Amino acid sequence: MDWHGAVVVITGGAGFLGSALARALVGQGARVTVIDAFLPETGANAANLEGLDVRVVRADLRHDPLEDALAGADAIVHLAAQTSHMGSQADPRGDLAQNADATLRLILAARASAPDARVIHASTRQLYGRPRALPVAEDHPVDPPDANAVSKWAAEQYWLLEHKVHGRPVVSLRLTNCYGPGLRVKDHRQTFLGLWVRRVLEGEPFEVWGGDQTRDLAYADDVAEAFLAAAGAPPGVYNLGGSPPVSLRDLAEALVAANGGGRYVVKEFPPERARIDIGSYVADDSRFRAATGWAPKIPLDEGLHRTLDWFRPRLDRYL
């Protein structure tokens, strides 16, 4: 897709992935509208948008009018969500409202004022639950380990129905763990890695829970490229993975090395987290790669370096 002059709306655009995408789109000449509620418990941070020429609409998908922000959109990328697993268990109704009901509101508004926009929806590997085998392809059974996976699956399915029933082009990307500049680092509501980054930059030890689990981390700029590529993919669901899988112990070592020093302690999983833990995950994203030609470009070590370098002078704005 040629993005020059295209009107693109990014929900959750003040988060680290949304802002990376906004930056990539502006770089290609697109006119970008960011919709974000800037909720304190999410990954939204105004610092992520600094110096970017985008329209910012402060709106909550759960109750604010959306039609004007969506009007004339050629593409909508839906990233806004409640992403905390423990948060969803503590407040499943709030999680459902932010993820499923808010998505329905967005869908209804898009029917009214952006009927021709293609949609790229940010889904999650979380909905597969504990993998039955690795790597995980799209036909792996959906088996939610927590309320967040239920609400995120519902959101994805509502978008897919817009394709199946109404013909709108919709691609849903089921993301693996993502990281990069602008990540929420004040706690582990967005990802465990955020808190690791904070601690290592503060010179404090970080906690590794378990340690043998593997993850295939995706760097924000690679994910942004994937969203752009997804606009040209046939409608449907695709996994999106990242760099080759590493154990959390090896990831901890890589982070310490990238920082030029640091300490961590390996701990048992806290029991309330162990009950919803998914073990190891590695995406089989060959369908997406074949459909689009996309491949991640930033190796893990490089991504960690860039992330730390980016946060070092501005960590205080993320605490």
Add this chain to the structure above:
Amino acid sequence: MDWHGAVVVITGGAGFLGSALARALVGQGARVTVIDAFLPETGANAANLEGLDVRVVRADLRHDPLEDALAGADAIVHLAAQTSHMGSQADPRGDLAQNADATLRLILAARASAPDARVIHASTRQLYGRPRALPVAEDHPVDPPDANAVSKWAAEQYWLLEHKVHGRPVVSLRLTNCYGPGLRVKDHRQTFLGLWVRRVLEGEPFEVWGGDQTRDLAYADDVAEAFLAAAGAPPGVYNLGGSPPVSLRDLAEALVAANGGGRYVVKEFPPERARIDIGSYVADDSRFRAATGWAPKIPLDEGLHRTLDWFRPRLDRYL
């Protein structure tokens, strides 16, 4: 399970399945509480509970207090739902609220005041979408054809998480098309068969859309027996089927024969329904039968006879 003296709460208990279950439980000496909002667009009808010794709590799971109604329950059977497929497409947010958010409210109330109650949840074959092969077992992919399947799947998964994360005994029965006395007959919000029953009793022709699709219909009393049997099954998801599959044409013939006369016209599917139609469905419910020994007892012809005989003197109360 010995139901004598057991305290059982049935949500949606004023519907045709809920009331059949209430009748069966009262017959076994259980103390039954029916929670129902008596919403005009649902299957609730006060006539279904006439002469039954049950406590009726008029409450809407979306916003009324539930703790008192649930207190001391040994079992909760959750039948209350928005079940109309077209209704869910017309108002997906209302459908989500009635099915998913209301279930979460019920779950949270049950944690507070009925922590030891076992749960039997009424799920639906709708969430499989258009079957990839027949019969359909529990490992068939979930592939919602409409918003109703999304919200009903979410409700089921929220209950299953109560088992997986919190240890509550939960069984979810994915029901095939059900019918019987007390069915909503004024329109096809509950099932196409309801309107057929009405029309044939009124001496008017009914419409058969398509006609070649097969269904394995389950009679209300058999479904009630299945809910009782489910209380003794290992936690998890089970399909529940019914009598041997018949095409809709053969079903129409059987209904006319059971009524001793009647007419119908075969029509093309209306386009807005064709887009969400699932084609033929037959449940593979061998897992449930093996786990419980349950099998349907009422043949289709007999069930249709009983249904018509029951409605004939009181049809006006269902219009």
